[in-house]
Amino acid sequence: MRRRPDPVPRIHDISQPLHPRVPVWPGEPPFAYTRLAAIGPDCPINVGSIAAGVHTGTHADAPLHYDPAGADSASCSLDPYIGPCVLADVRHAGATVGEADVPWQVLAGAERVLLRTYESFPSERWDSAFKAIDAAVIARMAAMGVVLIGTDAASLDPEQSKTLDAHHAVQSAGMRILEGLVLDAVPPGRYELIALPLRIVGADASPVRAILRELSE
Ligand SMILES: Nc1ccccc1C(=O)C[C@H](N)C(=O)O
Numbered sequence: 001m002r003r004r005p006d007p008v009p010r011i012h013d014i015s016q017p018l019h020p021r022v023p024v025w026p027g028e029p030p031f032a033y034t035r036l037a038a039i040g041p042d043c044p045i046n047v048g049s050i051a052a053g054v055h056t057g058t059h060a061d062a063p064l065h066y067d068p069a070g071a072d073s074a075s076c077s078l079d080p081y082i083g084p085c086v087l088a089d090v091r092h093a094g095a096t097v098g099e100a101d102v103p104w105q106v107l108a109g110a111e112r113v114l115l116r117t118y119e120s121f122p123s124e125r126w127d128s129a130f131k132a133i134d135a136a137v138i139a140r141m142a143a144m145g146v147v148l149i150g151t152d153a154a155s156l157d158p159e160q161s162k163t164l165d166a167h168h169a170v171q172s173a174g175m176r177i178l179e180g181l182v183l184d185a186v187p188p189g190r191y192e193l194i195a196l197p198l199r200i201v202g203a204d205a206s207p208v209r210a211i212l213r214e215l216s217e
Pocket residue numbers: 025028053055061065154155156157179
């Protein structure tokens with residue numbers, strides 16, 4: 001009797017597609033892919049180049065983004081970016097996700113926490129009114145042992161923030177950050193997160209291909 005093959009765990013792609021209309025922070029350059037060579041009678045290959053801000057799309061902030069002495073994307077440990085995580089729904093929050101908005105009981109034991117703030121991710125328009133995360137939420141997660149906080153918003157702090165309280169709470173705890181996730185199609189729950197930053201020397205952030213893999217029972 002042949003053993004039935006183990007089912008392949010389902011993968012949810014939680015990354016923004018990158019194209020010229022991808023929403024970028026005000027003042028940032030649009031994402032651009034440029035064809036440098038094209039297959040033709042004298043050329044066997046297509047070759048392109050890309051240009052983008054390092055916070056474009058789904059990305060990982062490096063500590064260097066908010067700490068002048070912080071690690072760059074090339075020197076961050078990869079451990080925080082791969083492993084078990086909990087996805088929680090905080091769409092009910094107001095302008096800022098506060099402690100009262102977070103389902104703490106669901107987060108028990110979580111090492112990585114992803115927060116869904118959008119009903120529908122604004123994939124082709126910049127949203128200045130994205131939900132920020134209160135620094136007290138970051139500090140409470142750090143105290144529980146959370147090593148990575150992810151959000152579908154463009155930043156942990158409000159667009160106009162000059163103090164970056166949430167980022168500095170992350171810095172104090174040595175946590176890591178994912179921003180610009182696309183979580184619309186993923187039910188709340190526990191998953192394996194894989195979202196590795198590129199090894200960009202000197203960079204304050206890096207695009208990631210973020211996925212959630214369903215856990216086998
Ligand atoms: N590109 C910028 C330019 C100026 C100020 C902020 C940004 C950001 O991208 C915010 C970033 N995603 C953050 O980690 O909060």
